[in-house]
Amino acid sequence: MAAFREYSTKYPFRHRSETPSIAVELSLQCWRKYKMDGVIMFSDILTPLPAIGIEWDIVPGKGPVISTEIASLADVKNLPSGSDFDPASSLPFVGETLRTLRAETEGKTTLIGFVGAPWTLAAYTIEQSSR
Numbered sequence: 293m294a295a296f297r298e299y300s301t302k303y304p305f306r307h308r309s310e311t312p313s314i315a316v317e318l319s320l321q322c323w324r325k326y327k328m329d330g331v332i333m334f335s336d337i338l339t340p341l342p343a344i345g346i347e348w349d350i351v352p353g354k355g356p357v358i359s360t361e362i363a364s365l366a367d368v369k370n371l372p373s374g375s376d377f378d379p380a381s382s383l384p385f386v387g388e389t390l391r392t393l394r395a396e397t398e399g400k401t402t403l404i405g406f407v408g409a410p411w412t413l414a415a416y417t418i419e420q421s422s423r
Contacts, residue, residue, distance in 0.1 A: 296321055305350035309335050312388040319393055323401060330402035333393060335386070337408030338416060343382035345371050346417055358420040 299308055299318060308314045318334040338348050338356055346360040362368060380387060390405055397403050408416070416422065 293321055293325070305336070309339065310385045312385050312392060315385070315389045316392045316396070319389070320396060323397070328401070330404050331393060331397050333389060333403070333405040335389075335406065337406065337412060339386065339407060340379070340383065341413060341417065343377060343379065348416075355422045356416060358417050360417070361420065362417050 296318060299314060303311075303314065308318060315334045319331050322328050323331045336350070336356070338358075341348050341358070341360075346358060346362065348356055348358045348360075351357045362371070386405075390403070393403050
């Protein structure tokens with residue numbers, strides 16, 4: 293959709309997915325226009341990584357690239373532990389986006405959110421890309 297592409301050329305991926313007003317708009321565009329069976333939250337499977345100290349971005353023409361090197365057990369041990377992971381404070385945009393989408397779609401369609409499982413997140417992190 294042209295309206296979707298306008299955001300893609302104006303803002304980097306993470307800005308789009310981590311800014312609730314933009315993520316909500318991008319999530320709802322197809323549903324508003326085509327009355328799809330569901331709304332998929334605009335996000336990425338790698339969204340949780342910065343909350344545990346691993347930086348990443350989507351590089352146009354290349355895909356996801358991890359900029360934090362995790363190459364040894366020492367690197368892993370330097371990451372925050374599971375008990376330090378607080379999604380409400382480290383990823384507040386996720387909850388805000390989901391709450392807004394739910395308010396917009398409640399009773400009208402299905403809302404779908406997604407995230408990478410630990411194994412997937414580890415694989416991307418270790419390889420530092422999707423390749």
